[in-house]
Amino acid sequence: MRKSLFFVALLAGVYGIKAQTGNVGINTPSPASTLTVNGSFAATYKTVTASGTVGADDYYMAYNGTGIGTLTLPAAVSGAGNFAGRTYHFKNTGPGILTIAASGGELIDNQNGPGVSSIDIPSGYYAFLVSKGTLSGTTWELVLFSSSNSMPSVSQTYLFSSAQQNAVKQNCIATTGSAWVKTEIKYPQGMSINTANGVDLSTGRFTAPTEGYYMVYGSAQFDNSEVAGQPAFAWCVLYLVKNFATTPNNQLVQNYHTNPGIFASGIVSAVVHLNAGETVSMASAAQLNNLGAQYQVTATSIYGYKIAN
Structure with a gap:
């Protein structure tokens, strides 16, 4: 027991450990807190x-x-x-x-x-x-x-972008009755920036890697110049949709045209809160004056990034 006490006393002397009124200090004779260290840690x-x-x-x-x-x-x-x-x-x-x-x-x-x-x-x-x-x-x-940086780098804001050139046209199902038919815009032959692999080109959906607020922009050209008979649009609308596969679809914003002819352009943008795993995609809907069954969109693009947690 005496040897143990002597060893403790020796350590206290070597390392400058002091005790005072229930407090312990290292390299200080007057520890004012439960543990006071006068030096590095x-x-x-x-x-x-x-x-x-x-x-x-x-x-x-x-x-x-x-x-x-x-x-x-x-x-x-x-x-x-x-x-x-x-x-x-x-x-x-x-x-x-x-x-x-x-x-x-x-x-x-x-x-x-x-x-x-x-x-x-x-x-x-x-x-x-x-x-x-x-x-x-x-x-x-x-x-x-x-x-660590005052401004996050691109990889930290989950930048995403998908775009198809004007030569690539997507066939879409036209609305022929009272219920609008929405078609999700895809990028099977598109160019993409895909931070964190967030964009699925086959579905056109961006999936949020983490929860937070995202800025999303989209654009498309409605173009029936190569559809048989070049039918004019009775109306057409471009959407940004949250969680497209759910019922009902969560339409974030839309750009609507009535009787635009055979061409119409659309631009949509929104700030949206996404939980990790939720999606945002662009979709279109249209009806033709001759109630045809098909229309086309081209020059489609979507891009965005995370702006806040």
Whole structure:
């Protein structure tokens, strides 16, 4: 026992550890807080390149993976061992997307609703989280989420663009009755900018990689010059649609023309909130004066980017 006390006293002398009224100080004789350090501080720095579980010995984790990765926070602990106040720092230093996920049914409090099961950290972004010590619901709190750059790079705003040249025409089903028939515009032979692989050219849909607000623009030319008989349009309308495959379709905005002849142009734009996995696409609808069954659109394009979380 005497040897143990002597060893503790020796360590205290070597490292300058002082105790005063229940407080502990390092390199200070008068610690005014529970722990006062008069000097530098260091904690574990770890670089990871693949998905995994965040451990009790982790503190700062830099994700340098080339693809999508997930780091799962530790599960809440009841009673002895509860780690309320434990902090973790995450930085995405690679080109892929890093997801920080809560364990099981636990949630992360991001101060925006009841909590989320995970948060995505794009390349160049940093997140700071702290354990709330709770056992269910929002067990973690997002303290800070920020970018290393004052202006995010293109890859961080999920820029997307698809366009077809004037030579490529899409056949669309015309409305012949009272119910309008909407056709989703596709880009099977189009050119694209496809950050995070968000655009499906076969459907024309942009899928949001992460929750947030997106700016979307679209344009198209209604052109019946190559349709048999060159029928004129009774009316035509261009849409931006959220989640086109759902019923009913969520029309965000429209551009309408009545009796424009055999040509009409349309431009649409909108700011829309999307949850991760929700889509935005452009669609058209038209009726012909001779009630024909088909019309064409050409020179179609859609582009946009994420503007805020």
